[in-house]
Amino acid sequence: MSQVSAEIYLQRYLRLTPLSLALQRAVEAKHLASVVLKQPTLDLGCGFGEFAQVFFDQPVAVGVDICPKKINQAKKTGKYLKLVQADACQLPFKTESFNSVISVSALEHMTNPSKVLKEVLRVLKPEGQLVLTVVTDKWEQNLFYPELLQKVGLKKLADKYRQLFNQVFKHQQLLSQWEWEKHVRQAGFELKVSQAIVSPQIARFFDLFLITAWPAQLAKKMVGRRVVWRPLFMISLLTKVFKKYVDETEPVVGTNLFLVAIKSGK
Template structure:
């Protein structure tokens, strides 16, 4: 099994009950696997560590932060993070010039004052340090808007995703430059065709049969023992296998950015 297929297999085994996460996070993982980081490394928005264990596999992150205290307690038990801490990205509890690298995977769109979070990342980075981001862009919003069909449906989806922003590359260049960063690399990935795939699964797993979203039933020990998990995993693996060639495109709706603190 190739490295890419091994990564897919790990995502399917972990997140078989929420396929929309498999397709989006797989693309992100393949982006992060290409990177190496200077230590020490800070991860902004580490969550419970389940995504970090896969996208940062083979790497060690010195500090992971998240607003969610319960998630942080779980992340502390992962193999990726040396330390974890509940903290606000707009008020980082670290001294100036504390880290050589700051990473953040699909987090800044969830931060209301994302500009302040960028300023904080700049503050805690050493001169010559790098900020690495993945974020959805305005192209992602436009693709979802076409699928949602109405502004009301789009607003409902954004509320469910807890997305405050969809900045373009141009917007990000301006935000980073004004903060003192220099954008040194960017890469689009996850084109509209993949957004269509993601959207179909997202609608499915967030459907509420009885006040709870479907994915929550599938992940519940009381119910998942009745599910043909092995068969589902085989089907999902074979299905997503066919999309590897479509994950990366100059017309992608997600964006990877590398920025230098000058």
């Protein structure tokens, strides 16, 4: 996997997803590209396969997701050698099957991340690496509309919005950076990298532009996948406008977390 700039990842994502998601994922992709993923690799919580389309030059060994509709759509990307529908708490793979496991903003949607992480440890080979991004508790604290509602004295409405937001996006665990690190270590991993990513401004943009995502989300309900179409000039324009926000050349007080952990060979 050759390292690509966040700008290029943003362009690629804008061909596939609503603006809100493209901004967040472009930042994640930039940081994930700093790690060399040894094969075979497992994509845990692969979803529709959008990240694989944008990120991987070569097909991924295995993608796994609990949702059969997402697995069916991921097959159409041609980015996986094998796709498996399974619960991440009970991975149907032999012990020490993979050299790398990657997971992109999936763990926060799972009810038992500790059990999932122990399963990941099991299927990794000695010295294998877990590379993941997760949304933290700072995400909901930096949403655009709740901030606006609080500024005009509507705190209860702001709290209700956050609650509804998390229900819509099926967030089960929005933990702090320290809590996520604790989960990883307690599962038996040696933590190598823990970096806050995705600035509060990106979180605000995500929330602000959600309204523009409704056609894609409606298509998702109707045909089982997002349908996004933008003319090339619009992709170019949006990339120029938002490039400086996704670059993140300096450390940020992030709303997401980038983690790299190793399974000790001892």
